[in-house]
Amino acid sequence: MADRAKIEAMLAKEDPDKLAEFEERIARGEKIEPGDWMPELYRKTLIRFLQNHANSEIMGALPEGEWIPYAPSMKRKLALIAKVQDEVGHGQLLYMVAETLGKPREKMIEELLNGKGRFQNVFNYPAETWADVGIIGWLIDGAAMVMQSRLRATSYGPYSRALARICYEETFHLMQGYDIILTLMSGTKRQKEMVQDALNRWWGPIMQFFGPADKLGKHPEMYRWKLKLYTNDQNRQKFLSQYVPKIRELGLTIPDPNLRYDEEKKRWVYTEPDWDELFRVIGGDGPMTKERLALRRLHYAEGRWIREALERFARRRAA
Ligand SMILES: [Fe+2]
Numbered sequence: 001m002a003d004r005a006k007i008e009a010m011l012a013k014e015d016p017d018k019l020a021e022f023e024e025r026i027a028r029g030e031k032i033e034p035g036d037w038m039p040e041l042y043r044k045t046l047i048r049f050l051q052n053h054a055n056s057e058i059m060g061a062l063p064e065g066e067w068i069p070y071a072p073s074m075k076r077k078l079a080l081i082a083k084v085q086d087e088v089g090h091g092q093l094l095y096m097v098a099e100t101l102g103k104p105r106e107k108m109i110e111e112l113l114n115g116k117g118r119f120q121n122v123f124n125y126p127a128e129t130w131a132d133v134g135i136i137g138w139l140i141d142g143a144a145m146v147m148q149s150r151l152r153a154t155s156y157g158p159y160s161r162a163l164a165r166i167c168y169e170e171t172f173h174l175m176q177g178y179d180i181i182l183t184l185m186s187g188t189k190r191q192k193e194m195v196q197d198a199l200n201r202w203w204g205p206i207m208q209f210f211g212p213a214d215k216l217g218k219h220p221e222m223y224r225w226k227l228k229l230y231t232n233d234q235n236r237q238k239f240l241s242q243y244v245p246k247i248r249e250l251g252l253t254i255p256d257p258n259l260r261y262d263e264e265k266k267r268w269v270y271t272e273p274d275w276d277e278l279f280r281v282i283g284g285d286g287p288m289t290k291e292r293l294a295l296r297r298l299h300y301a302e303g304r305w306i307r308e309a310l311e312r313f314a315r316r317r318a319a
Pocket residue numbers: 057086087090166170
């Protein structure tokens with residue numbers, strides 16, 4: 001979000017009566033629909049959220065997509081193909097939602113391909129072994145699910161409805177990932193070590209994924225307008241409460257010696273995640289950022305003939 005002075009300047013330009021009515025509608029639990037009046041700050045922030053979310057879905061399909069040819073059985077391969085296909089579908093749905101706010105999809109794709117568009121940190125890392133596919137499906141989709149399921153109550157109607165569909169499919173992704181981990185953890189010593197190794201590598205990025213702790217009062221509009229419903233740390237706390245017991249139950253060690261639940265404060269205590277790493281990675285300098293964007297550009301170029309054929313077909317039908 002822009003800094004406070006810019007926010008105030010944007011809000012000062014809005015019609016106060018319309019702004020008050022807009023806020024009353026949201027407070028009553030009504031959804032804002034594409035043709036409705038909305039403040040410019042709401043529209044711009046939503047576009048940024050949606051674009052980032054859509055980019056993350058299609059970039060997130062890559063690390064797992066790379067493993068489709070090496071899935072250890074036909075059953076695993078089918079499940080993984082279905083999951084990857086779902087993720088690309090989520091991207092499609094979210095770009096469509098962003099388009100209802102006035103930003104063309106071509107522009108968003110162009111920004112992603114030229115490195116201007118952002119996507120989540122976790123999709124900038126390599127998926128080194130089959131255990132990584134399990135950890136991604138179970139814990140990364142799990143972390144995303146904590147945020148997405150809570151965000152279903154967002155005030156923008158099309159986003160909220162898209163999230164309902166996305167969350168429905170995500171429950172399958174979690175099962176898919178958990179089943180891979182469960183199988184490996186009931187296997188050989190080497191298989192268990194693979195899972196532990198994947199967890200060691202992914203834990204840092206997962207903790208960073210939720211972002212640095214922010215305060216409810218810093219950008220009150222975000223909460224009043226239901227663009228955010230919980231702070232970053234509230235989401236991280238929920239994730240830890242849901243997953244730490246399950247991870248430990250499988251006999252895995254979480255690579256953070258300071259991680260514990262503080263009964264008095266009713267919250268998880270953990271080693272402060274490496275925020276420099278997070279900002280470096282989302283800024284375009286992750287271990288796999290360049291390779292993944294190159295792959296995305298290649299797919300985009302290879303799909304050009306399909307887009308052109310569809311455009312010609314649409315033009316001919318409209319004529
Ligand atoms: Fe997804």
